Amino acid sequence: MPLTPPEVVAAAKQIEKVRREKAGAKGADRARPAEKALAEVGIAEGDQDNASASKTAEEIGQLRKHRGRRERDLSISAVISGIRRQADRTHKKLGELIGLWEELVPGQLAAGSRLTKLRGGVLHVEVDSSAASYELDRLLRNGLEGVLRERFRGTLTGIRLRVGRPEGGQSPPDSNAGSGR
Numbered sequence: 343m344p345l346t347p348p349e350v351v352a353a354a355k356q357i358e359k360v361r362r363e364k365a366g367a368k369g370a371d372r373a374r375p376a377e378k379a380l381a382e383v384g385i386a387e388g389d390q391d392n393a394s395a396s397k398t399a400e401e402i403g404q405l406r407k408h409r410g411r412r413e414r415d416l417s418i419s420a421v422i423s424g425i426r427r428q429a430d431r432t433h434k435k436l437g438e439l440i441g442l443w444e445e446l447v448p449g450q451l452a453a454g455s456r457l458t459k460l461r462g463g464v465l466h467v468e469v470d471s472s473a474a475s476y477e478l479d480r481l482l483r484n485g486l487e488g489v490l491r492e493r494f495r496g497t498l499t500g501i502r503l504r505v506g507r508p509e510g511g512q513s514p515p516d517s518n519a520g521s522g523r
Contacts, residue, residue: 436457439490447481454470454471463498464501464502465500465502466502469506
């Protein structure tokens with residue numbers, strides 16, 4: 343049964359009196375008893391556990407706030423920044439190499455080829471036709487690959503050519519479609 347404020351004050355005075363008798367008046371005057379402070383606020387000695395419990399609950403709440411899982415950011419800005427970082431990385435890797443490629447490869451072959459990726463030091467080049475692939479292969483074997491390696495600041499261990507689709511992205515029409523074979 344909780345005590346009313348006048349009873350709390352009376353109980354605090356009683357506790358203070360008993361402590362003074364035990365410790366002597368000299369010791370009790372130096373430090374303010376905790377019970378007296380609680381009595382002034384309106385908390386009885388039995389209710390002290392409730393006060394410490396609420397303080398502990400408050401501390402746990404603070405810890406949960408700081409240590410808890412953060413909510414995921416569902417906005418599109420994270421996706422955009424990720425794409426931007428990837429594009430910057432790709433541009434950094436391939437940017438210098440694209441400039442060298444356009445400078446060293448003859449114009450018509452450079453126009454019909456695309457540098458698709460640089461992975462593990464191997465440059466992947468997609469060309470429009472097998473004839474262009476053959477011409478580029480001859481150029482690379484006759485010294486162009488060595489010149490590219492010398493002038494490129496990054497690591498270039500090889501060049502892989504691949505015949506790709508035309509710019510429209512559609513495959514060429516099949517010539518055997520209506521022949522019945």
